[in-house]
Amino acid sequence: MQLTRYINTLGNDLKTRYGEKVHKLTLHGNFTCPNRDGTLGRGGCTFCNVSAFSDESQALQSIAVQLTSRASEVQHKAKKYLAYFQAYTSTYAEIEQLASLYQQATLNSNIIGLCVGTRPDCVSAEVLNLLSSYVLRGYEVWLELGLQSANDKTLKRINRGHGFGEYQSVCQKARARGIKVCTHLILGLPEESDKDYQRTLQQVINTGVDGLKLHPLHVVRGAIMEKSWQAGRLKTLSLEQYSQSVVSLIRHTPAEVIFHRISATAKTEQLLSPLWCEKRWPVQNRIGQLLHEFGGQGSAL
Template sequence: MQLTDFVNTIGKDLKNRYGERVHKLTLHGDFSCPNRDGTIGKGGCTFCNVVAFSDESQSKLSIAEQLTLRRNEVERRASKYLAYFQAYTSTYAEIALLSSLYEQAVAESNIIGICVGTRPDCVSDEVLNLLSSYLMRGYEVWLELGLQSANDKTLKHINRGHTFSQYESVARKARARGIKVCTHLILGLPRESDSDYQQTLKQVLEVGVDGLKLHPLHVVRGALMEKAWQANRLPVLSLEKYSQSALKLIQQTPTNIVYHRISATAKLTELIAPLWCEKRWPVQNRLCQLMSESGGQGYMLQPNLEIAHVSP
Protein backbone atom coordinates (compact mmCIF):
# COMPACT_ATOMS: atom_id res chain seq x y z
CA MET A 1 0.00 0.00 0.00
CA GLN A 2 1.16 3.49 -0.83
CA LEU A 3 -0.14 6.79 0.44
CA THR A 4 -0.99 7.85 -3.11
CA ASP A 5 -3.49 4.97 -3.27
CA PHE A 6 -5.64 6.87 -0.79
CA VAL A 7 -4.55 10.53 -0.73
CA ASN A 8 -4.04 13.24 -3.34
CA THR A 9 -0.47 14.05 -2.35
CA ILE A 10 1.61 16.98 -3.57
CA GLY A 11 4.03 14.56 -5.23
CA LYS A 12 1.22 12.86 -7.10
CA ASP A 13 -0.35 16.18 -8.09
CA LEU A 14 2.90 17.64 -9.42
CA LYS A 15 3.78 14.49 -11.36
CA ASN A 16 0.35 14.47 -12.98
CA ARG A 17 0.69 18.10 -14.02
CA TYR A 18 4.37 18.19 -15.03
CA GLY A 19 4.77 14.65 -16.33
CA GLU A 20 7.66 13.85 -13.98
CA ARG A 21 8.64 13.96 -10.34
CA VAL A 22 9.08 17.40 -8.78
CA HIS A 23 10.80 17.90 -5.42
CA LYS A 24 10.74 20.75 -2.95
CA LEU A 25 14.18 22.09 -2.03
CA THR A 26 14.08 23.70 1.42
CA LEU A 27 15.73 27.09 1.80
CA HIS A 28 16.62 29.30 4.74
CA GLY A 29 16.27 32.99 3.92
CA ASP A 30 17.62 34.10 7.32
CA PHE A 31 14.25 35.58 8.21
CA SER A 32 13.08 36.39 11.73
CA CYS A 33 9.56 36.23 13.17
CA PRO A 34 7.44 39.08 14.59
CA ASN A 35 6.34 36.79 17.41
CA ARG A 36 9.96 36.36 18.50
CA ASP A 37 11.59 39.76 17.91
CA GLY A 38 9.07 41.78 19.94
CA THR A 39 7.06 43.27 17.09
CA ILE A 40 3.91 41.48 18.20
CA GLY A 41 5.33 39.27 20.93
CA LYS A 42 8.38 37.62 22.45
CA GLY A 43 9.26 33.98 22.91
CA GLY A 44 7.28 32.80 19.93
CA CYS A 45 4.52 30.22 19.85
CA THR A 46 4.59 27.91 22.86
CA PHE A 47 5.34 24.87 20.67
CA CYS A 48 8.05 26.52 18.63
CA ASN A 49 11.77 25.98 18.51
CA VAL A 50 12.48 26.35 14.82
CA VAL A 51 16.00 24.95 15.20
CA ALA A 52 14.32 21.57 15.61
CA PHE A 53 12.77 21.83 12.17
CA SER A 54 15.37 23.57 10.04
CA ASP A 55 19.11 23.62 9.69
CA GLU A 56 20.34 26.97 11.02
CA SER A 57 23.75 26.45 9.41
CA GLN A 58 22.03 26.57 6.03
CA SER A 59 21.25 30.26 6.51
CA LYS A 60 24.96 31.02 6.21
CA LEU A 61 24.90 29.84 2.58
CA SER A 62 23.68 31.81 -0.42
CA ILE A 63 20.41 30.81 -2.05
CA ALA A 64 22.35 29.31 -4.98
CA GLU A 65 24.55 27.29 -2.62
CA GLN A 66 21.57 26.03 -0.68
CA LEU A 67 19.80 24.96 -3.85
CA THR A 68 22.88 23.09 -5.05
CA LEU A 69 23.19 21.34 -1.69
CA ARG A 70 19.55 20.29 -1.60
CA ARG A 71 19.48 19.37 -5.28
CA ASN A 72 22.41 17.01 -4.83
CA GLU A 73 20.41 15.19 -2.15
CA VAL A 74 17.56 14.35 -4.54
CA GLU A 75 19.07 14.57 -8.02
CA ARG A 76 18.47 10.89 -8.76
CA ARG A 77 14.80 11.26 -7.90
CA ALA A 78 13.85 14.46 -9.70
CA SER A 79 14.98 16.95 -12.31
CA LYS A 80 12.46 19.71 -11.60
CA TYR A 81 12.16 21.53 -8.29
CA LEU A 82 10.19 23.98 -6.20
CA ALA A 83 12.22 26.43 -4.13
CA TYR A 84 10.72 26.22 -0.64
CA PHE A 85 11.40 29.10 1.74
CA GLN A 86 10.55 27.19 4.90
CA ALA A 87 12.27 28.50 8.02
CA TYR A 88 10.70 31.15 10.25
CA THR A 89 8.47 33.74 8.52
CA SER A 90 9.50 33.92 4.89
CA THR A 91 7.57 37.08 4.03
CA TYR A 92 8.81 39.04 7.04
CA ALA A 93 11.20 41.49 5.36
CA GLU A 94 11.22 44.55 3.14
CA ILE A 95 9.68 43.86 -0.24
CA ALA A 96 12.96 44.60 -2.05
CA LEU A 97 14.76 41.92 -0.02
CA LEU A 98 12.00 39.41 -0.59
CA SER A 99 12.09 40.09 -4.31
CA SER A 100 15.85 39.62 -4.34
CA LEU A 101 15.72 36.29 -2.51
CA TYR A 102 12.84 34.88 -4.55
CA GLU A 103 14.53 36.05 -7.75
CA GLN A 104 17.76 34.28 -6.82
CA ALA A 105 15.79 31.08 -6.36
CA VAL A 106 13.95 31.12 -9.69
CA ALA A 107 17.13 32.10 -11.51
CA GLU A 108 18.48 28.59 -10.91
CA SER A 109 17.96 25.98 -13.59
CA ASN A 110 15.11 23.51 -13.21
CA ILE A 111 13.28 25.63 -10.62
CA ILE A 112 9.65 25.64 -11.74
CA GLY A 113 8.22 27.64 -8.85
CA ILE A 114 8.38 28.80 -5.26
CA CYS A 115 6.71 27.87 -1.98
CA VAL A 116 6.73 30.44 0.78
CA GLY A 117 6.02 29.53 4.40
CA THR A 118 4.72 32.33 6.58
CA ARG A 119 2.16 33.60 9.11
CA PRO A 120 -1.25 35.05 8.18
CA ASP A 121 -0.37 38.39 9.78
CA CYS A 122 2.79 38.84 7.70
CA VAL A 123 1.35 38.81 4.19
CA SER A 124 0.72 42.31 2.90
CA ASP A 125 -0.87 43.23 -0.40
CA GLU A 126 2.65 44.07 -1.61
CA VAL A 127 3.77 40.53 -0.83
CA LEU A 128 0.74 39.06 -2.59
CA ASN A 129 1.42 41.23 -5.64
CA LEU A 130 5.03 40.09 -5.66
CA LEU A 131 4.03 36.43 -5.49
CA SER A 132 1.41 36.85 -8.19
CA SER A 133 4.07 38.36 -10.47
CA TYR A 134 5.77 34.95 -10.52
CA LEU A 135 2.50 33.37 -11.55
CA MET A 136 2.34 35.76 -14.50
CA ARG A 137 5.81 34.54 -15.51
CA GLY A 138 4.62 30.94 -15.55
CA TYR A 139 5.95 29.74 -12.20
CA GLU A 140 4.14 27.52 -9.73
CA VAL A 141 3.42 29.52 -6.55
CA TRP A 142 2.31 28.19 -3.16
CA LEU A 143 1.68 30.35 -0.12
CA GLU A 144 1.96 28.14 2.97
CA LEU A 145 0.07 29.67 5.89
CA GLY A 146 0.64 28.48 9.44
CA LEU A 147 -2.85 28.56 10.92
CA GLN A 148 -2.63 25.56 13.32
CA SER A 149 -6.20 26.00 14.61
CA ALA A 150 -9.29 28.02 13.72
CA ASN A 151 -10.13 28.39 17.42
CA ASP A 152 -9.10 31.88 18.55
CA LYS A 153 -8.99 30.75 22.19
CA THR A 154 -6.46 28.07 21.24
CA LEU A 155 -4.45 30.55 19.19
CA LYS A 156 -4.26 32.89 22.18
CA HIS A 157 -3.39 30.05 24.57
CA ILE A 158 -0.42 28.96 22.44
CA ASN A 159 0.69 32.59 21.99
CA ARG A 160 0.22 32.41 18.26
CA GLY A 161 -0.28 36.16 17.87
CA HIS A 162 -2.91 36.15 15.15
CA THR A 163 -6.60 35.31 14.73
CA PHE A 164 -8.56 33.15 12.35
CA SER A 165 -10.04 36.24 10.70
CA GLN A 166 -6.53 37.37 9.73
CA TYR A 167 -5.95 33.98 8.15
CA GLU A 168 -9.28 34.15 6.33
CA SER A 169 -8.54 37.58 4.88
CA VAL A 170 -5.13 36.61 3.52
CA ALA A 171 -6.26 33.23 2.19
CA ARG A 172 -9.11 34.83 0.25
CA LYS A 173 -6.89 37.57 -1.16
CA ALA A 174 -4.19 35.11 -2.22
CA ARG A 175 -6.59 32.74 -3.95
CA ALA A 176 -8.32 35.66 -5.69
CA ARG A 177 -4.94 36.38 -7.31
CA GLY A 178 -4.51 32.74 -8.34
CA ILE A 179 -1.94 31.96 -5.66
CA LYS A 180 -2.35 28.47 -4.23
CA VAL A 181 -2.78 28.32 -0.46
CA CYS A 182 -1.53 25.44 1.67
CA THR A 183 -2.71 25.60 5.28
CA HIS A 184 -0.82 24.05 8.19
CA LEU A 185 -2.88 22.46 10.98
CA ILE A 186 -1.68 20.96 14.26
CA LEU A 187 -3.48 18.07 15.94
CA GLY A 188 -3.01 17.67 19.68
CA LEU A 189 -2.88 21.29 20.77
CA PRO A 190 -3.77 21.85 24.46
CA ARG A 191 -7.50 21.77 25.24
CA GLU A 192 -8.41 20.57 21.73
CA SER A 193 -10.08 17.33 20.65
CA ASP A 194 -11.38 15.72 17.47
CA SER A 195 -14.35 18.09 17.39
CA ASP A 196 -11.96 21.06 17.37
CA TYR A 197 -9.85 19.58 14.57
CA GLN A 198 -12.94 18.94 12.48
CA GLN A 199 -14.31 22.42 13.12
CA THR A 200 -10.98 23.89 12.02
CA LEU A 201 -11.05 21.85 8.82
CA LYS A 202 -14.65 22.91 8.19
CA GLN A 203 -13.79 26.61 8.51
CA VAL A 204 -10.68 26.27 6.33
CA LEU A 205 -12.69 24.52 3.60
CA GLU A 206 -15.38 27.20 3.78
CA VAL A 207 -12.77 29.93 3.22
CA GLY A 208 -11.22 27.97 0.35
CA VAL A 209 -7.90 26.17 0.28
CA ASP A 210 -5.74 24.31 -2.24
CA GLY A 211 -3.48 22.25 0.02
CA LEU A 212 -3.17 21.04 3.60
CA LYS A 213 -0.42 19.98 5.96
CA LEU A 214 -1.21 18.01 9.09
CA HIS A 215 1.22 17.97 12.01
CA PRO A 216 1.07 16.17 15.34
CA LEU A 217 1.94 18.43 18.25
CA HIS A 218 5.38 17.43 19.48
CA VAL A 219 7.41 18.86 22.30
CA VAL A 220 10.93 19.99 21.41
CA ARG A 221 13.80 21.23 23.52
CA GLY A 222 13.74 24.97 24.07
CA ALA A 223 10.00 25.40 23.45
CA LEU A 224 7.83 26.92 26.16
CA MET A 225 5.77 23.73 26.15
CA GLU A 226 8.77 21.77 27.38
CA LYS A 227 8.20 22.94 30.97
CA ALA A 228 4.52 21.99 30.86
CA TRP A 229 5.38 18.53 29.58
CA GLN A 230 8.06 18.03 32.22
CA ALA A 231 5.46 18.94 34.87
CA ASN A 232 3.00 16.37 33.44
CA ARG A 233 0.60 19.14 32.44
CA LEU A 234 0.76 18.53 28.70
CA PRO A 235 -0.59 15.29 27.25
CA VAL A 236 0.59 14.33 23.76
CA LEU A 237 -1.10 12.11 21.21
CA SER A 238 -0.18 8.47 20.79
CA LEU A 239 0.60 7.28 17.27
CA GLU A 240 -2.74 5.46 17.18
CA LYS A 241 -4.74 8.45 18.41
CA TYR A 242 -3.06 10.78 15.93
CA SER A 243 -3.65 8.30 13.10
CA GLN A 244 -7.34 7.98 13.95
CA SER A 245 -7.77 11.77 14.19
CA ALA A 246 -5.88 12.45 10.95
CA LEU A 247 -7.91 9.74 9.22
CA LYS A 248 -11.16 11.55 9.99
CA LEU A 249 -9.84 14.81 8.56
CA ILE A 250 -8.49 13.18 5.42
CA GLN A 251 -11.78 11.40 4.83
CA GLN A 252 -13.62 14.73 5.16
CA THR A 253 -11.32 16.50 2.69
CA PRO A 254 -12.46 16.90 -0.93
CA THR A 255 -10.24 14.97 -3.34
CA ASN A 256 -9.23 18.07 -5.32
CA ILE A 257 -7.30 19.40 -2.31
CA VAL A 258 -3.64 18.42 -2.20
CA TYR A 259 -2.02 17.04 0.94
CA HIS A 260 1.53 18.30 1.27
CA ARG A 261 2.03 16.33 4.48
CA ILE A 262 -0.01 14.01 6.70
CA SER A 263 2.41 14.05 9.65
CA ALA A 264 5.73 15.56 10.69
CA THR A 265 9.00 14.52 12.28
CA ALA A 266 11.73 16.01 14.43
CA LYS A 267 15.29 14.94 15.10
CA LEU A 268 15.72 12.82 18.20
CA THR A 269 18.36 15.27 19.47
CA GLU A 270 15.62 17.92 19.68
CA LEU A 271 12.50 15.80 20.22
CA ILE A 272 11.16 15.25 23.74
CA ALA A 273 7.73 13.75 23.10
CA PRO A 274 6.05 11.84 21.57
CA LEU A 275 9.01 9.77 20.45
CA TRP A 276 7.13 8.22 17.55
CA CYS A 277 7.50 11.59 15.81
CA GLU A 278 11.15 10.76 15.16
CA LYS A 279 10.21 8.57 12.21
CA ARG A 280 7.94 9.14 9.24
CA TRP A 281 6.97 5.62 8.25
CA PRO A 282 5.11 4.19 11.27
CA VAL A 283 2.32 6.77 11.12
CA GLN A 284 2.16 6.73 7.34
CA ASN A 285 1.91 2.94 7.30
CA ARG A 286 -0.78 2.99 9.98
CA LEU A 287 -2.81 5.59 8.09
CA CYS A 288 -2.56 3.58 4.89
CA GLN A 289 -3.80 0.53 6.77
CA LEU A 290 -6.72 2.46 8.24
CA MET A 291 -7.65 3.95 4.89
CA SER A 292 -7.55 0.56 3.20
CA GLU A 293 -10.11 -0.58 5.77
CA SER A 294 -12.37 2.46 5.94
CA GLY A 295 -11.76 4.67 2.90
CA GLY A 296 -9.34 7.35 1.81
CA GLN A 297 -9.48 11.06 1.09
CA GLY A 298 -13.00 12.36 0.60
CA TYR A 299 -14.65 9.09 1.57
CA MET A 300 -16.88 10.63 4.25
CA LEU A 301 -18.19 13.07 1.65
CA GLN A 302 -19.50 10.10 -0.38
CA PRO A 303 -21.06 7.83 2.26
CA ASN A 304 -22.78 5.54 -0.22
CA LEU A 305 -19.56 4.37 -1.86
CA GLU A 306 -18.17 0.97 -0.99
CA ILE A 307 -14.66 0.87 0.45
CA ALA A 308 -12.05 -0.04 -2.16
CA HIS A 309 -9.68 -2.34 -0.31
CA VAL A 310 -6.08 -2.29 -1.50
CA SER A 311 -3.97 -5.40 -1.07
CA PRO A 312 -0.60 -4.97 0.63
Protein backbone atom coordinates in the same frame (compact mmCIF):
# COMPACT_ATOMS: atom_id res chain seq x y z
CA MET B 1 1.56 1.41 1.82
CA GLN B 2 0.91 3.43 -1.35
CA LEU B 3 -0.88 6.50 0.04
CA THR B 4 -1.60 7.90 -3.43
CA ARG B 5 -4.30 5.24 -3.70
CA TYR B 6 -6.20 7.02 -0.94
CA ILE B 7 -4.96 10.63 -0.87
CA ASN B 8 -4.49 13.42 -3.40
CA THR B 9 -0.80 14.02 -2.65
CA LEU B 10 1.35 16.93 -3.81
CA GLY B 11 3.96 14.60 -5.29
CA ASN B 12 1.42 12.77 -7.42
CA ASP B 13 -0.33 15.99 -8.45
CA LEU B 14 2.94 17.58 -9.60
CA LYS B 15 4.02 14.45 -11.47
CA THR B 16 0.67 14.32 -13.27
CA ARG B 17 0.82 17.98 -14.31
CA TYR B 18 4.54 18.24 -15.13
CA GLY B 19 5.09 14.75 -16.52
CA GLU B 20 7.94 13.99 -14.09
CA LYS B 21 8.81 14.04 -10.42
CA VAL B 22 9.16 17.45 -8.81
CA HIS B 23 10.99 17.76 -5.48
CA LYS B 24 10.90 20.53 -2.87
CA LEU B 25 14.28 22.05 -2.00
CA THR B 26 14.23 23.56 1.49
CA LEU B 27 15.86 26.99 1.70
CA HIS B 28 16.67 29.27 4.63
CA GLY B 29 16.26 32.97 3.87
CA ASN B 30 17.66 34.10 7.23
CA PHE B 31 14.28 35.44 8.31
CA THR B 32 13.02 35.92 11.85
CA CYS B 33 9.46 36.15 13.18
CA PRO B 34 7.44 39.05 14.66
CA ASN B 35 6.42 36.76 17.49
CA ARG B 36 10.07 36.31 18.45
CA ASP B 37 11.74 39.67 17.77
CA GLY B 38 9.44 41.76 20.00
CA THR B 39 7.14 43.18 17.32
CA LEU B 40 4.28 40.98 18.53
CA GLY B 41 6.01 39.16 21.35
CA ARG B 42 9.09 37.23 22.40
CA GLY B 43 9.69 33.51 22.63
CA GLY B 44 7.39 32.67 19.76
CA CYS B 45 4.47 30.26 19.74
CA THR B 46 4.52 27.94 22.73
CA PHE B 47 5.34 24.88 20.58
CA CYS B 48 8.10 26.58 18.58
CA ASN B 49 11.80 25.94 18.38
CA VAL B 50 12.52 26.21 14.66
CA SER B 51 16.00 24.69 14.99
CA ALA B 52 14.33 21.38 15.84
CA PHE B 53 12.92 21.23 12.33
CA SER B 54 15.37 23.18 10.13
CA ASP B 55 19.10 23.43 9.49
CA GLU B 56 20.14 26.77 10.96
CA SER B 57 23.59 26.58 9.29
CA GLN B 58 21.84 27.04 5.95
CA ALA B 59 21.17 30.68 6.77
CA LEU B 60 24.89 31.41 6.36
CA GLN B 61 24.85 30.21 2.75
CA SER B 62 23.68 32.02 -0.37
CA ILE B 63 20.47 30.88 -2.05
CA ALA B 64 22.48 29.59 -5.03
CA VAL B 65 24.71 27.48 -2.77
CA GLN B 66 21.72 26.14 -0.86
CA LEU B 67 19.96 25.17 -4.07
CA THR B 68 23.02 23.40 -5.44
CA SER B 69 23.53 21.53 -2.18
CA ARG B 70 19.91 20.48 -1.82
CA ALA B 71 19.58 19.49 -5.46
CA SER B 72 22.66 17.26 -5.23
CA GLU B 73 20.97 15.34 -2.39
CA VAL B 74 17.89 14.47 -4.45
CA GLN B 75 19.07 14.56 -8.07
CA HIS B 76 18.64 10.78 -8.29
CA LYS B 77 14.95 11.31 -7.48
CA ALA B 78 14.03 14.43 -9.47
CA LYS B 79 15.40 17.03 -11.90
CA LYS B 80 12.70 19.67 -11.42
CA TYR B 81 12.27 21.51 -8.14
CA LEU B 82 10.19 23.89 -6.04
CA ALA B 83 12.21 26.42 -4.05
CA TYR B 84 10.79 26.15 -0.53
CA PHE B 85 11.41 29.02 1.87
CA GLN B 86 10.48 27.22 5.07
CA ALA B 87 12.18 28.47 8.23
CA TYR B 88 10.60 31.16 10.41
CA THR B 89 8.37 33.72 8.60
CA SER B 90 9.50 33.86 4.98
CA THR B 91 7.61 37.03 4.07
CA TYR B 92 8.80 38.99 7.11
CA ALA B 93 11.24 41.37 5.42
CA GLU B 94 11.29 44.44 3.22
CA ILE B 95 9.74 43.79 -0.17
CA GLU B 96 13.07 44.50 -1.91
CA GLN B 97 14.76 41.75 0.08
CA LEU B 98 11.98 39.29 -0.69
CA ALA B 99 12.12 40.14 -4.39
CA SER B 100 15.88 39.54 -4.38
CA LEU B 101 15.61 36.17 -2.62
CA TYR B 102 12.82 34.89 -4.84
CA GLN B 103 14.65 36.08 -7.94
CA GLN B 104 17.84 34.31 -6.85
CA ALA B 105 15.88 31.10 -6.39
CA THR B 106 14.22 31.25 -9.81
CA LEU B 107 17.46 31.97 -11.68
CA ASN B 108 18.03 28.22 -11.54
CA SER B 109 16.46 26.78 -14.70
CA ASN B 110 15.36 23.63 -12.88
CA ILE B 111 13.18 25.63 -10.45
CA ILE B 112 9.56 25.51 -11.60
CA GLY B 113 8.06 27.39 -8.67
CA LEU B 114 8.11 28.83 -5.17
CA CYS B 115 6.72 27.65 -1.86
CA VAL B 116 6.74 30.34 0.82
CA GLY B 117 6.01 29.52 4.45
CA THR B 118 4.69 32.35 6.59
CA ARG B 119 2.12 33.65 9.07
CA PRO B 120 -1.30 35.00 8.02
CA ASP B 121 -0.54 38.38 9.60
CA CYS B 122 2.72 38.85 7.66
CA VAL B 123 1.40 38.83 4.10
CA SER B 124 0.92 42.36 2.80
CA ALA B 125 -0.63 43.43 -0.50
CA GLU B 126 2.93 44.04 -1.73
CA VAL B 127 3.90 40.47 -0.92
CA LEU B 128 0.81 39.12 -2.67
CA ASN B 129 1.55 41.24 -5.74
CA LEU B 130 5.14 39.98 -5.80
CA LEU B 131 4.08 36.34 -5.58
CA SER B 132 1.35 36.94 -8.14
CA SER B 133 3.98 38.23 -10.58
CA TYR B 134 5.55 34.77 -10.54
CA VAL B 135 2.16 33.15 -11.16
CA LEU B 136 1.73 35.40 -14.20
CA ARG B 137 5.13 34.23 -15.48
CA GLY B 138 4.01 30.61 -15.32
CA TYR B 139 5.61 29.53 -12.05
CA GLU B 140 3.96 27.20 -9.56
CA VAL B 141 3.42 29.35 -6.45
CA TRP B 142 2.28 28.08 -3.06
CA LEU B 143 1.71 30.32 -0.05
CA GLU B 144 1.98 28.09 3.01
CA LEU B 145 0.06 29.63 5.89
CA GLY B 146 0.64 28.47 9.45
CA LEU B 147 -2.83 28.50 10.96
CA GLN B 148 -2.64 25.49 13.34
CA SER B 149 -6.25 25.92 14.57
CA ALA B 150 -9.31 27.96 13.64
CA ASN B 151 -10.20 28.31 17.32
CA ASP B 152 -9.20 31.81 18.46
CA LYS B 153 -9.05 30.63 22.09
CA THR B 154 -6.52 27.98 21.11
CA LEU B 155 -4.51 30.49 19.09
CA LYS B 156 -4.35 32.78 22.11
CA ARG B 157 -3.45 29.86 24.38
CA ILE B 158 -0.45 28.94 22.24
CA ASN B 159 0.62 32.60 21.92
CA ARG B 160 0.09 32.58 18.18
CA GLY B 161 -0.35 36.35 17.91
CA HIS B 162 -3.14 36.34 15.31
CA GLY B 163 -6.70 35.10 14.94
CA PHE B 164 -8.64 33.11 12.38
CA GLY B 165 -9.90 36.35 10.81
CA GLU B 166 -6.41 37.30 9.61
CA TYR B 167 -6.06 33.87 8.04
CA GLN B 168 -9.39 34.12 6.22
CA SER B 169 -8.56 37.54 4.82
CA VAL B 170 -5.13 36.73 3.40
CA CYS B 171 -6.22 33.31 2.15
CA GLN B 172 -9.03 34.79 0.10
CA LYS B 173 -6.84 37.62 -1.24
CA ALA B 174 -4.08 35.20 -2.25
CA ARG B 175 -6.39 32.80 -4.05
CA ALA B 176 -8.04 35.71 -5.87
CA ARG B 177 -4.60 36.46 -7.35
CA GLY B 178 -4.08 32.88 -8.49
CA ILE B 179 -1.72 32.02 -5.64
CA LYS B 180 -2.32 28.55 -4.23
CA VAL B 181 -2.74 28.32 -0.47
CA CYS B 182 -1.55 25.41 1.66
CA THR B 183 -2.73 25.57 5.27
CA HIS B 184 -0.79 24.06 8.17
CA LEU B 185 -2.83 22.46 10.97
CA ILE B 186 -1.58 20.93 14.23
CA LEU B 187 -3.40 18.08 15.95
CA GLY B 188 -2.98 17.63 19.69
CA LEU B 189 -2.87 21.27 20.79
CA PRO B 190 -3.78 21.85 24.47
CA GLU B 191 -7.49 21.41 25.25
CA GLU B 192 -8.37 20.44 21.67
CA SER B 193 -10.14 17.22 20.60
CA ASP B 194 -11.39 15.60 17.41
CA LYS B 195 -14.37 17.96 17.42
CA ASP B 196 -12.00 20.92 17.31
CA TYR B 197 -9.96 19.37 14.48
CA GLN B 198 -13.10 18.76 12.44
CA ARG B 199 -14.39 22.26 13.11
CA THR B 200 -11.07 23.77 12.01
CA LEU B 201 -11.03 21.66 8.85
CA GLN B 202 -14.56 22.71 7.94
CA GLN B 203 -13.82 26.40 8.48
CA VAL B 204 -10.67 26.15 6.35
CA ILE B 205 -12.55 24.38 3.56
CA ASN B 206 -15.38 26.90 3.74
CA THR B 207 -12.85 29.73 3.40
CA GLY B 208 -11.32 28.05 0.35
CA VAL B 209 -8.02 26.19 0.30
CA ASP B 210 -5.84 24.36 -2.21
CA GLY B 211 -3.63 22.27 0.05
CA LEU B 212 -3.23 21.02 3.61
CA LYS B 213 -0.36 20.04 5.88
CA LEU B 214 -1.20 18.05 8.98
CA HIS B 215 1.22 17.79 11.91
CA PRO B 216 1.17 16.17 15.34
CA LEU B 217 2.04 18.50 18.21
CA HIS B 218 5.73 18.02 19.07
CA VAL B 219 7.31 18.98 22.35
CA VAL B 220 10.89 19.97 21.60
CA ARG B 221 13.71 21.25 23.76
CA GLY B 222 13.72 25.02 24.08
CA ALA B 223 10.01 25.50 23.37
CA ILE B 224 7.80 27.18 25.96
CA MET B 225 5.70 24.01 26.10
CA GLU B 226 8.68 22.03 27.41
CA LYS B 227 8.02 23.21 30.99
CA SER B 228 4.36 22.17 30.91
CA TRP B 229 5.28 18.77 29.51
CA GLN B 230 8.04 18.23 32.06
CA ALA B 231 5.56 19.11 34.83
CA GLY B 232 3.03 16.58 33.51
CA ARG B 233 0.47 19.23 32.55
CA LEU B 234 0.67 18.52 28.82
CA LYS B 235 -0.05 15.23 27.08
CA THR B 236 0.80 14.43 23.48
CA LEU B 237 -1.03 12.10 21.13
CA SER B 238 -0.12 8.45 20.72
CA LEU B 239 0.63 7.17 17.22
CA GLU B 240 -2.77 5.47 17.14
CA GLN B 241 -4.66 8.54 18.36
CA TYR B 242 -2.98 10.73 15.78
CA SER B 243 -3.49 8.23 12.95
CA GLN B 244 -7.20 7.87 13.65
CA SER B 245 -7.70 11.64 13.87
CA VAL B 246 -5.80 12.25 10.63
CA VAL B 247 -7.75 9.61 8.77
CA SER B 248 -11.02 11.17 9.88
CA LEU B 249 -9.86 14.57 8.57
CA ILE B 250 -8.70 13.09 5.26
CA ARG B 251 -12.04 11.33 4.79
CA HIS B 252 -13.83 14.65 5.36
CA THR B 253 -11.62 16.56 2.88
CA PRO B 254 -12.82 17.19 -0.70
CA ALA B 255 -10.92 15.24 -3.34
CA GLU B 256 -9.52 18.34 -5.07
CA VAL B 257 -7.59 19.52 -1.98
CA ILE B 258 -3.94 18.46 -2.16
CA PHE B 259 -2.19 17.01 0.88
CA HIS B 260 1.39 18.26 1.14
CA ARG B 261 2.00 16.31 4.34
CA ILE B 262 0.05 14.10 6.72
CA SER B 263 2.58 13.90 9.55
CA ALA B 264 5.98 15.29 10.55
CA THR B 265 9.22 14.47 12.32
CA ALA B 266 11.66 16.43 14.47
CA LYS B 267 15.36 16.07 15.13
CA THR B 268 15.91 13.18 17.54
CA GLU B 269 18.27 15.10 19.81
CA GLN B 270 15.68 17.83 20.39
CA LEU B 271 12.45 15.81 20.40
CA LEU B 272 10.93 15.16 23.84
CA SER B 273 7.46 13.87 22.95
CA PRO B 274 5.90 11.99 21.26
CA LEU B 275 8.90 9.78 20.52
CA TRP B 276 7.15 8.03 17.63
CA CYS B 277 7.78 11.26 15.70
CA GLU B 278 11.45 10.25 15.41
CA LYS B 279 10.52 8.05 12.45
CA ARG B 280 8.37 8.76 9.42
CA TRP B 281 7.18 5.38 8.24
CA PRO B 282 5.35 3.78 11.22
CA VAL B 283 2.71 6.51 11.29
CA GLN B 284 2.51 6.70 7.48
CA ASN B 285 1.91 2.96 7.31
CA ARG B 286 -0.73 3.04 10.04
CA ILE B 287 -2.56 5.89 8.32
CA GLY B 288 -2.48 3.90 5.09
CA GLN B 289 -3.92 0.84 6.82
CA LEU B 290 -6.79 2.85 8.29
CA LEU B 291 -7.55 4.53 4.95
CA HIS B 292 -7.64 1.12 3.29
CA GLU B 293 -10.05 -0.09 5.96
CA PHE B 294 -12.39 2.91 6.21
CA GLY B 295 -12.06 4.73 2.88
CA GLY B 296 -9.86 7.39 1.35
CA GLN B 297 -10.03 11.14 0.86
CA GLY B 298 -13.56 12.50 0.60
CA SER B 299 -15.22 9.18 1.43
CA ALA B 300 -17.03 10.59 4.49
CA LEU B 301 -18.54 13.60 2.69
